[in-house]
Amino acid sequence: MAGKIIADTLEHSTAGSIATNYVVKGSAKAWVNFDGTGTPATTYSFGVSSLDDNGTGNYDVNYTTAFSDNRYGAMITVSDKPGSHNDNIGVIVSGSIAAGSLRLYTYRSSTAAQNDLPIITQASHGDLA
Amino acid sequence: MQTPNFKGTHLFDRLCWAKENLDGVQSDYRVVYEDSIDDCAKILVPDPNWMACALQGGILPPVWVYHELAKDEAQPDFKKHTRGYLLHQTEPMPAMTEEEAIEYLIQKDVPQNVWQNWDEGNRPTMVICRKEQLPQTREWRNAWRISDELAA
Numbered sequence: 001m002a003g004k005i006i007a008d009t010l011e012h013s014t015a016g017s018i019a020t021n022y023v024v025k026g027s028a029k030a031w032v033n034f035d036g037t038g039t040p041a042t043t044y045s046f047g048v049s050s051l052d053d054n055g056t057g058n059y060d061v062n063y064t065t066a067f068s069d070n071r072y073g074a075m076i077t078v079s080d081k082p083g084s085h086n087d088n089i090g091v092i093v094s095g096s097i098a099a100g101s102l103r104l105y106t107y108r109s110s111t112a113a114q115n116d117l118p119i120i121t122q123a124s125h126g127d128l129a
Numbered sequence: 130m131q132t133p134n135f136k137g138t139h140l141f142d143r144l145c146w147a148k149e150n151l152d153g154v155q156s157d158y159r160v161v162y163e164d165s166i167d168d169c170a171k172i173l174v175p176d177p178n179w180m181a182c183a184l185q186g187g188i189l190p191p192v193w194v195y196h197e198l199a200k201d202e203a204q205p206d207f208k209k210h211t212r213g214y215l216l217h218q219t220e221p222m223p224a225m226t227e228e229e230a231i232e233y234l235i236q237k238d239v240p241q242n243v244w245q246n247w248d249e250g251n252r253p254t255m256v257i258c259r260k261e262q263l264p265q266t267r268e269w270r271n272a273w274r275i276s277d278e279l280a281a
Contacts, residue, residue, distance in 0.1 A: 038265065055271045129213030
């Protein structure tokens with residue numbers, strides 16, 4: 001492949017160096033940003049094959065590249081309007097994580113009711129199969 | 130743009146190439162399915178970057194690879210995938226049409242009990258439709274079912 005750089009270490013002029021396997025292993029292997037209102041649609045993504053809209057505030061993320069098991073790190077951020085008062089939370093429970101997909105929930109925190117939100121971002125870190 | 134020869138290339142690296150070189154394709158197709166009598170209808174939404182890979186060809190593994198991994202994961206003593214090489218070393222799929230890509234995606238991401246038996250009951254439990262055919266608001270979302278109109 002054209003433009004390939006093979007290196008085991010990255011070195012900064014003053015800040016030190018880091019082995020490239022930290023970069024490779026530590027990168028998010030899949031992430032997605034989507035609008036969960038109306039007819040849900042993906043805005044930005046990587047490594048994701050589809051979303052499942054399972055109901056109010058309930059979505060599945062399906063990966064193109066499966067993880068090696070279900071013990072990977074999964075993060076979520078949610079918002080109804082960036083930069084303003086935010087009364088929402090996103091939740092991923094370990095029991096809903098599989099190697100090839102995960103389920104996430106979004107809530108209005110003041111009422112503890114599941115809620116559809118326009119900005120949902122989820123990222124997963126771990127070893128791939 | 131020609132896809133490089135990716136046979137034997139890690140699937141993650143192929144997806145990196147696709148992300149850098151292909152524009153996402155927002156499909157108008159949606160798959161509505163019911164996998165439990167107690168739950169509302171679910172809607173499968175294709176990912177635009179994945180759809181670009183499917184239409185381009187030479188990137189995605191055959192869908193049977195995912196089925197093999199799912200079989201491994203369903204074993205009671207499953208701890209970790211040991212056949213991940215199937216994702217990376219199997220000959221990638223050639224370019225698909227959008228309709229073929231949706232069929233592939235159904236077999237990958239919809240539960241097998243749904244897509245294998247979707248028309249065996251009194252009413253279909255899975256429908257492929259255009260997103261315009263879905264309700265435009267999410268009112269009573271948790272009560273949505275496949276309507277006779279949509280099933281027709």
